Amino acid sequence: MGCEDFLEVNDPFGQINTPEVFEDEATATAAVTSLYAKLRDEVLLTGTTQGLTALMGIYSDELDFYGLGAEPMDSFYQHYIFSDDPIVEGIWNGSYSLIYMGNAILESLDKSDKIGPDIKKQLRGETLFIRALTYSYLVNLFGDIPYATTTDFGLNSMLSRMPASEVYENIIMDLQEAKGLLGANYISSERTRANQMVVASLLARVYIFTEQWDLAALEATTIINNTSVFNLEVDVANEFLKESTSAILQFKPKSEGENTQEASLFLFESGPPPLVALNPQLYEGMEPNDGRKEHWIGVVTDGSETWYFPNKYKIEANTGTSIEYSVVLRLSEQFLIRAEARAKLGNLSGALDDLNVIRNRAGLMDSEATTESGILDAISTERYHELFSEFGHRWFDIKRLGLANDILAPIKPGWKPTDLLLPIPENELLMNPKLEPQNPGY
DSSP, X not given: OOSGGGGOOOTTTTTSOHHHHTTSHHHHHHHHXXXXXXXXXXXXXXXXXXSHHHHHHHHTTSEEEOSOTTSTHHHHHHTXXXXXXXXXXXXXXXXXXXXXXXXXXXXXXXXXXXSOHHHHHHHHHHHHHHHXXXXXXXXHHHSSBOOOOSOOHHHHTTOOOBOHHHHHHHHHHHHHHHHHHSOSSOSSSSSOSOOHHXXXXXXXXXXXXXXXXXXXXXXXHHHHTOTTTOOOOSSXXXXXXXXXXXXXXXXXXXXXXXXXXXXXXXOOSSSSOSSEEEOHHHHHHSOTTOHHHHHHXXXXXXXXXXEEEEOSSOOOSOOSSOOBOEEEEEHHHHHHHHXXXXXXXXXXXXXXXXXXXXXXXXXXXXXXXXXXXXHHHHHHHHHHHHHTTSXXXXXXXXXXXXXXXXXXXXXXXXXXGGGGSOOXXXXXXXXXXXXXSOOTTO
16 A cells, blocks of 8 residues: 555546546446456456466466466465565555545545435445455455555555454445445346345355354345346356356456457467466366366367366457356355355255255265265365366365365475465565564565
8 A cells, every 4th residue: 555556546537537537427437337347457356367366276276387487476386475576566556556446436426416326326335345355355365454445645555454353344344335335136237237136245255254154144045045136057058158147246358249368368279288277186076977077177188198277268269249258256156155154053954955056057966975074075175166267266265264284285395384375565564664564474
């Protein structure tokens, strides 16, 4: 937050003076939708090498890195990250710049008397959701962090780090307010902007991370029971098409005819892989008749060696009309969240029911797990097989379940137990001593 970029506010404020933006509903809406574009193209959830899908995939055991050792991504793969790492600094600065933009929108909405109350509620709810979403990733990556809610640079530049537990409390407050402001329906025929169901999906995830099992189950049930809108695609091959009934929130490509950045990142036709590929253990650990092996994993061989790549998104070319959108939140995660919450609450039959919905859809038989620990292990495995290469799920799961050290120590020579958190960027510590102390190990 102490960086100069934190003062720079780009689209739409780069073209239009901020007061003028909020004199008109269309330009105010454009300001809010630009936040989604920032997530898609630049910050955290971008499908490029700078996004969490790629970075936390190679940080964990999900992806193998085939790029050059001198490339910045190699530090994530090898776990040789220092406090001046440019990727870490980019994550921090980009995220807080996005938060600044959101805070500017919230303040301007409060001051504007030109925007109707219904539009104002919608835009405020969406902005609060995006702020909470951004903080939910930051707190998982860095631990204790500042929680800025203003554009006052003097105040922001001297904020102290807030304990992670309090950060989560603020995230939940933002989401609860957003849920009260937003309607139950999408505001267009596409699922590219937040509504109550989108907020409930993130709330369910946050409640799992904070071990509030009853609330997690409640929020997930809200979505699962909304069968008039959300249904698992019977054919897993259709899961990531833009019309998927399983999608809760998607990123629309920048231009009509474009598809996903993830396809450009992952797809390759000959080996060795140009940049990243799936760790073979993922493919080899899946059951032989798992439909996700066929439809979500691509296989390339040169006759002597075989490589695997995420094939959830299959279209790299411009198709005139977009066919695939990046899926940010989807129904499968909600079934697995509720399964975990039910198991923790002692409802083992309900947990198995939810787990088996996901297994059966993939063409698998019901789980044979019977005990709470066995069911929780089965849910963890199912999350690995269902949510791979989606915004760092694997890393966040092995971290929160206390499995990271056991899994990564044998395969990552540079791994240290303190690698559960990324370092606070060195430049930020120099400009704001209140961010001290540095995270352990850096």
